[in-house]
Amino acid sequence: MSHSLQSDYKAKTTTGRIAHYVDQRVGVSGIVKEFGRKIFPDHWSFMFGEVALYSLVILILSGTFLTFFFNPTMVSVTYDGSYVPMKGVDMSGAYASALDISFDVRGGLLMRQIHHWAALMFMMAMTVHMLRVFFTGAFRRPRELNWVVGATLMIVGILAGFTGYSLPDDVLSGNGLRIIDGIFKSIPLIGTYISLFFFGGEFPGSAIISRLYSLHIMVIPAILLLLVAIHMFMVVIHKHTQYPGPGRTENNVVGFPVGPVYAAKAGGFFFIVFGIIALLSATFTINALWNYGPYDPSPVQAGTQPDWYVGFGDGALRLWPGVWPFPWEFEFLGGTWVLSVLLPFALMAGSVIMAMVFWPWIERWVTKDNRVHNVLDRPRNAPFRTGVGVAGIIGYATLMIAASSDLIATHFHVSLNDVAYALRASFLVGPLIGFYITQRICLALQRKDRELVLHGIETGNVVQLPHGEFIEVHKPVDEYRRYALVDFESPAPLPAQPNKKGKVNPIEKIRAGLSKIWFEDRVVAVTPAELEAAHHDHHSDNAVEGSVSASLEK
Amino acid sequence: MKALSQKRRHPLAALVLLALALLLSGGLYAVATATNEAQAATSTSYSAEDIAEGQKLFVSNCATCHGTNAEGSVDGPSLIGVGAAAVDFQVGTGRMPMQMQGVQAQLKPGQFNDEQTMQLSAYVASLGAGPTIPEDEYLDVSKGDAANGAKVFLANCAMCHNAAGVGGALTRGKFAPTLMGVSEKHIYEAMETGPQNMPVFSDVNITPEEKRDVITYLKSQEVNTPVGGFALGSLGPVSEGLLIWTLGLVIVIAFTLWLTSRAA
Secondary structure, three states, rough: OOHHHOOOOOOHHHHHHHHHHHHHOOHHHHHHHHHHHEEEEHHHHHHHHHHHHHHHHHHHHHHHHHOOOOOOOEEEEEOOOOOOOHHHOOOEEHHHHHHHHHHHOOHHHHHHHHHHHHHHHHHHHHHHHHHHHHHOOOOOOOOOOHHHHHHHHHHHHHHHHHHHHHOOHHHHHHHHHHHHHHHHHHHOOHHHHHHHHHHHOOOOOOOOOHHHHHHHHHHHHHHHHHHHHHHHHHHHHHHEEEOOOOOOOOOOOEEEHHHHHHHHHHHHHHHHHHHHHHHHHHHOOOHHHHHEEEEOOOOOOOOHHHHHHHHHHHHHHHHOOOOOOOOOOEEEOOOEEEEHHHHHHHHHHHHHHHHHHHHHHHHHHHHHOOOOOOOOHHHOOOOHHHHHHHOOOOOOHHHHHHHHHHHHHOOOOOOHHHHHHHHHHHHHHHHHHHHHHHHHHHHHHHHHHHHHHHHHHEEEEEEEEOOOOOOEEEOOOOOHHHHHHHHHOOOOOOOOOOOOOOOOOOOHHHHHHHHHHHHOOOOOOOHHHHHHHHHHHHOOOOOOOOHHHHHOOO | HHHHHHEEEEEOHHHHHHHHHHHHHHHHHHHHHHHHHHHHHHOOOHHHHHHHHHHHHHHHHHHHHHHHOOOEEEOOOOOOOHHHHHHHHHOOOOOOOOOOOOOOOOOOOOOOOOOHHHHHHHHHHHHOOOOOOOOOOOHHHHHHHHHHHHHHHHHOOHHOOOOOOOOOOOEEEEEEEEOOOHHHHHHHHHHHHHHOOOOOOOOOOOHHHHHHHHHHHHHHHHHHHOOOEEEEHHOOHHHHHHHHHHHHHHHHHHHHHHHHHHOO
């Protein structure tokens, strides 16, 4: 960098001279040289993090527009805007200004819808990105901490969404806040105080909207941006992961440099994401807040739901039994313990979140695999992890679907109660079934891969040999493709290991038990020797459909 | 005045007071019911022929469940005093005769024409005083106030029928149906008579003028073009979440595939 600061270079063009002037003072060329040569591998599944990042930028842009017109006050006003059904109705200044943004500010409704659709897109992209990272094992060393940063981003994203959802102060958002109030109050001993502190008195009070506004436009976005910066900084430090393939090792990254390829692609992709969100916002209504009316603590409207990313919490509340097998409510230590609210959140929704955050260490503990991994697993090559992931998706999705149990009941003409019973069963049994089926599918796909490598692709050509025998001709897989099919590890179960004192402690026994469950059923990658033997079989023109079972370890 | 105060400790004073009180309350009740009957009488101008025809239809189509004299049975309630409005709603919307026994009568194409529905209403109305078919004045949305209607609707109806009036679920398979596409008369009659699991909103609860306002609001919801684009069924965050996870995700994946399909 230092050499560029003292160069005597004279550029020929004006642009060149301006660039040189700037470069001599801030040393941009050094940064570009370093960062512009960063290599990123190309795969469609690597682009969801980018979608989330761009959605966040769109959120900040559209949100800034909305702050110019939104009035975060609970002071009562009489509405006198363009929306006829609300004319003359007393409402909070917040709701009145939200109606004004929708009906009287030029472009206001479009910006509101862009902001809201971008929020849904942001959370969806983060979720899909996280699933990609999980299923390919990209969270393994050295990236465990970045996984936690990502999980924290997800949780802060939920908070950002929820505080935004509550701002318009209509009946829908007020109902959501009432549930938060109930959750606060279910916390033993200190719950009531937390609620009073948060709402500035008894719910709903007259302070909550302005408090949520401060959180929504300052504190939470600042945390989000900080976490995004850390997240991306760590991506640069760790370098990007890559799928297995020819020439790809733990010590390199095969792909294209940021400059010029990815800079152009990523820049273009930002506008594509913006375009998709703008298209959705111009076509589909989101949060028709004029339907709900100003918040009033007395009514709860049919079809009251949170946005999808909070749905799992609402679903947990809906699925928890009310009074069965006993009333989940009792008096203790001078307070009322409302377990029917506390437990769904702490146990059901909380366990989903905790399992997600701590998964890298759970996996490392069982496998004792502490090596650096820069090459990803294809999901089928980690049958246990893939099974766990699907089990998690089923558990989470069940909770999320439960948040719409009333709409399922009306739209499929079934009883609301039966929907709840079915979803309870799905939450308890669904993950187990999903795990088992997924693990079996993975093992089957691995066997198919072995089959492909050892015997090639069926051509459909049946040939009669001079001595009358019929054989089917198989075409060998080309070497390039074969690489991805054979480049994986299949660890064997690791029995309990004695510690330094030579003893096997009970926790180690549990670990060994888990390891046995994880890796008992496995399919090993084709070895060069096996491949050689199979080719030899081909040349001698017999036993083309050789037995693979010998190489399948059980 | 002095004479009255002197006699207030007379042994018969309490008796006289009681008699006066009874006379007053009885008289008031008589006046009240008389006005009620008078109301019922003014808008019912059914001929004896209508009632006779209605009875014939009733015996052949309704008596199985409601009894030959509409006195009710284990399968259906008594219809004495439910009034013409209840019959006009249930038969007019096709809910009665019921397709099958269940938690709630389901909507289906009407089985009787307007004249037959009127005859059935006439017969049931002749059995005892009850809510009558609303006068046209209260169904005229040009006289209603949509803003007041929205207020009344959101406070009284949205908890079951959804803020946008598209319906919602109740327990054990019961539900509040959508109000989109329901005629003015049937909305009014439903409020007046409380069909299925719906509570009755009497004229004391919601005045006839307010009922008209509610109808005006619902009709304005029907005809207004959704301002924000497709309304996604006006179901709120669920259909929005479904859209982002289907259409939104598919579009994003399509672009990611396109962007990575060529090397540079």
